[in-house]
Amino acid sequence: MxxxxxxxxxxxxxxxxxxxxxxxxxxxxxxxxxxxxxxxxxxxxxxxxxxxxxxxxxxxxxxxxxxxxxxxxxxxxxxxxxxxxxxxxxxxxxxxxxxxxxxxxxxxxxxxxxxxxxxxxxxxxxxxxxxxxxxxxxxxxxxxxxxxxxxxxxxxxxxxxxxxxxxxxxxxxxxxxxxxxxxxxxxxxxxxxxxxxxxxxxxxxxxxxxxxxxxxxxxxxxxxxxxxxxxxxxxxxxxxxxxxxxxxxxxxxxxxxxxxxxxxxxxxxxxxxxxxxxxxxxxxxxxxxxxxxxxxxxxxxxxxxxxxRERSKLVEQSAEVRTRVMETLLHHDEPARALLQHAPSLCESLQVEALVVTQYGKIMVHGDIDAALAARMVASLPEGEGGNDLVERIAVTDWPQEIQAALAPWAGLLALRFDPATSGWLLGLRREQIHTIRWAGRPEKVVVAGPLGPRLTPRGSFDEWREMVRGRAVPWDATEKLAATQLLGEMHRASVAKHIETDRARAQLLAMLGHDLRGPLHSINMAATVLQHGGAASTMSSRIQASSTRMERLISQVLDMSRINGGLSLGLTRSEVDLVVLLQDLLDEARLSHADLRIETSLPPTLLAQVDGDRMVQVVSNLVSNARHHGTHGEPIHVLLSDQGDKVLLEVRNVAPEIPAELVPMLYSPLKHASVGNVRNRGGLGLGLHIAQEIVQQHGGEIAYRYESPQVVFAVTLPRT
CATH class of the missing domain: 3.30.450.40 (GAF domain)
Structure with a gap:
């Protein structure tokens, strides 16, 4: 047979x-x-x-x-x-x-x-x-x-x-x-x-x-x-x-x-x-x-x-909206609240029925949407600056499973991260489209004995059949997504300009603090030293000296923050950390943020080390992000952690072309010429590896690059204590 x-x-x-x-x-x-x-x-x-x-x-x-x-x-x-x-x-x-x-x-x-x-x-x-x-x-x-x-x-x-x-x-x-x-x-x-x-x-x-x-x-x-x-x-x-x-x-x-x-x-x-x-x-x-x-x-x-012609008209209308939004963002102290001033025109430009704006953890809404649901929607977005700045969801099934049951009547999302540094997002929402499509017969084909044997053959009749389409929004077309992308670009530029202005003001403030307070603090210290020899006044002098020391320490912390923002030395707070747990949590977040990302791990059951956990998260995040951006698409990223006695070895591997030999000496330099303008370098100035190296070196370790065909390997060696 x-x-x-x-x-x-x-x-x-x-x-x-x-x-x-x-x-x-x-x-x-x-x-x-x-x-x-x-x-x-x-x-x-x-x-x-x-x-x-x-x-x-x-x-x-x-x-x-x-x-x-x-x-x-x-x-x-x-x-x-x-x-x-x-x-x-x-x-x-x-x-x-x-x-x-x-x-x-x-x-x-x-x-x-x-x-x-x-x-x-x-x-x-x-x-x-x-x-x-x-x-x-x-x-x-x-x-x-x-x-x-x-x-x-x-x-x-x-x-x-x-x-x-x-x-x-x-x-x-x-x-x-x-x-x-x-x-x-x-x-x-x-x-x-x-x-x-x-x-x-x-x-x-x-x-x-x-x-x-x-x-x-x-x-x-x-x-x-x-x-x-x-x-x-x-x-x-x-x-x-x-x-x-x-x-x-x-x-x-x-x-x-x-x-x-x-x-x-x-x-x-x-x-x-x-x-x-x-x-x-x-x-x-x-x-x-x-x-x-x-x-x-x-x-x-x-x-x-x-x-x-229709696209041109929409683009022109969107350009007018972007111009007004840009002007408002540049001259408003609260960008999120400023965006709500343009909510009706933004809804028309993005073709959405409701808006959610969030920044610094504050959430504001426009339209018929519950604030608690809006907060859950914001929480479902990717975290970290390495994620997508434009997130599109068309169907309820595109959302995380834990929020799907609460979404009704919403199904479509177009989210624009206009300021990654402050978790600034603009969310446009579309309702679920419950509508009847007049199908010409059932879309399914039935299995019968056709001219070429048992197979799928055309429908036997064209009786009208109505299919209710649930859980889906009308998709954004190319013109609407172009308008969203251009709006995102303008908001990014406004955010950068605002940050530059804020950093300049902060630097001026720090300069004033350093200049105006250093002299008085020095005088207080001198007076405290003299009073300390006066017997009865010794208690007061000790308090004055303690207070001035405390003030100096506060100023140093502010200056350290400024130096960190400038890519200079970084302060560490060491504690006993299980690096296995740290890596598992970090990589789980990376997988959630990037659904197509494949990460394979080789980790021991546990591995303790005296490190600054937050700074080590920064190092690994940078290496994984680099592997994702520069590695061969579709190939997995390998993360390996091993105990080397009094040291710890962490390796991040990915399939990618070998880095040219002439670039290796400048790999950890800030503001590398090869990085500026490189379309594959999302940071744009090559500071990531420079900061990672600073963190590792301040831990007493080292970070090294090598190529083991077909893999690029970055190895971090740290002392256990």
Missing amino acids: QATDPVTLDNCADEPIHIPGSIQPHGALLAFDLAGALLAWSDNAPQLLGLAPALHMPLDALPLPPEVHEVAAECRDSIEDGEAPASALEVAIGGLQFDCIVHAYQSRLIIEFELRETPSDAVAAFALKAHAAIDRLKRQKSIDALLQLATEQVRAITGFDRVMGYRFHQDDSGDVTAESRRDDLEPYLGRRYPASDIPAQARRLYIINTLRLIADVGYTPAPLRGRAGDAPLDLSHSVLRSVSPIHIEYLQNMGVGASMSVSIVVNGRLWGLLACHHMAPLQVPYSIRMAADVMAQVIASLVQSIEA
């Missing part, structure tokens, strides 16, 4: 529809190599063309009309990289009229003869209608109006009973947004078709060959004879290419007798389709089909222009 493959959508998606081995029988096909030797022909070629084909027969020896030989020669002369575009002409053979189409693909010259019953003068009249239709299309101002007019005009010049205008979504499902039909036919306007109705390989053909006709859905394929070479004959650009039996079932289930599809391709993507159906067989002449194809190209160009 022969085993059958599992029934999945791959049965449809893997079907080799570009090499069917047959053509539709309303025409004949001849295929040659580039030298003109006959390689393959359709089974009906002798009958339709009056030929007696034989393998390797020269093209010049075939009794074809002279003009066919001329066009074939021109096509062969224009071949580049095995391909040449199609050329067409009208020919008569044995009392039959044909549209002859010649093209080259994959180093095969393909000549097709498509039967035509429509007189030439009728074809010319339809072509004139198409020219007038194109002029009307160019005057449309909206995409909906453009598609509706297109369906009406294509139906007028082709004679189909129904023409539908599809518009595809990001998930490749498609809505019928325009329709022109015979009055007695059921309307399909407004229905959605699942992405699986057009498998990936069919989408590819829709893009590279933008028009396809099935003149008679009930046709019997004409098989190809001969031998096309080592590989089957690729009919991707053929006008007579036979189509998938599954698609034939699909059309028959709709009661369709003939079908034509015209692709609308925008920026290399299948943006939409003009889908034409006739309830009986219908042969549309090649010239008329090409007129419809030209109309689709005009539509694609107009769609691109309309969308660009």
Whole structure:
């Protein structure tokens, strides 16, 4: 008993529809190599063309009309990289009229003869209608109006009973947004078709060959004879290419007798389709089909222009909002509160229904959102300056599991971290979209015995089925995300400017403290020393001296803080720390902040050392962050900790190219030239390793780089005590 493959959508998606081995029988096909030797022909070629084909027969020896030989020669002369575009002409053979189409693909010259019953003068009249239709299309101002007019005009010049205008979504499902039909036919306007109705390989053909006709859905394929070479004959650009039996079932289930599809391709993507159906067989002449194809190209160009105009308008509005926000942030002492002043315009720019602003742990909201829920949303965001500054969530399932049950009615999040140093976030929220989609039949396909055995076949009927979509928000489109990214950039610049201003003021204050207090403190110390020799006054003098010492210590701490901010020496507070627990907590946070981050560890059960725990977290965070930014994407980061007797060895390894030898001596230097402007260096000035080295050295240890192909290794050695 022969085993059958599992029934999945791959049965449809893997079907080799570009090499069917047959053509539709309303025409004949001849295929040659580039030298003109006959390689393959359709089974009906002798009958339709009056030929007696034989393998390797020269093209010049075939009794074809002279003009066919001329066009074939021109096509062969224009071949580049095995391909040449199609050329067409009208020919008569044995009392039959044909549209002859010649093209080259994959180093095969393909000549097709498509039967035509429509007189030439009728074809010319339809072509004139198409020219007038194109002029009307160019005057449309909206995409909906453009598609509706297109369906009406294509139906007028082709004679189909129904023409539908599809518009595809990001998930490749498609809505019928325009329709022109015979009055007695059921309307399909407004229905959605699942992405699986057009498998990936069919989408590819829709893009590279933008028009396809099935003149008679009930046709019997004409098989190809001969031998096309080592590989089957690729009919991707053929006008007579036979189509998938599954698609034939699909059309028959709709009661369709003939079908034509015209692709609308925008920026290399299948943006939409003009889908034409006739309830009986219908042969549309090649010239008329090409007129419809030209109309689709005009539509694609107009769609691109309309969308660009709409994007430009949104970008302009967003720019005005950014300018106002920037001015407010620069002149306001509380940036978070300043952002709320622009909440309505920010909601419009980001296309959100509520805002949450947080900074320094303070949370403020705009819109119908509970403050407690807003706080939980903020807590769910990544921590630390190494995380993403723009976080997008579309569905409830994108949020951490512990908050999902409390989210209703919210589902979508676009969060902008405008100031990492102060945990400043701007959160835009979208509600859950509970809406009904009018699916054209159930999106699932049922398993039945189709023409190729047990497999997924098209739906048996197109009864309308309503699917409630829950737990998802409307996704942000590219224009909206661009507006968010630009707003984030402006807010970052405002935050940096504010920090520079604050640091300058702090430095001036510290200078004043150092200058103005040092003298009085020195005098107090001198007086205390004199009084200390006075017997009865010794108690008071001791208090004065203790107070002045305490004041000096406070000033030193303030100055130390300033030196730390300037990347100078760092004070350490040592205590006994279990480095295993410290690393596990840190790496768990890193995994939560970066879902795609793979970290593998080799840690002992426990390892105690006398260190400053907070500073060691800073060292490891920097090394892991560097490994994530500079390592090969998808490869794990390895963190190893081992006991070396009176020392501790910590290694962070990642797969990456070797650091150039000329850069190694400057690896721990601040403000490295190689780091400035480096797109892979998020810090921008290379201070991370410099500070890490300072911390390690002040612990009495050392940090070293080496390369063990294919891994970059940073090793930290610390004394246990």
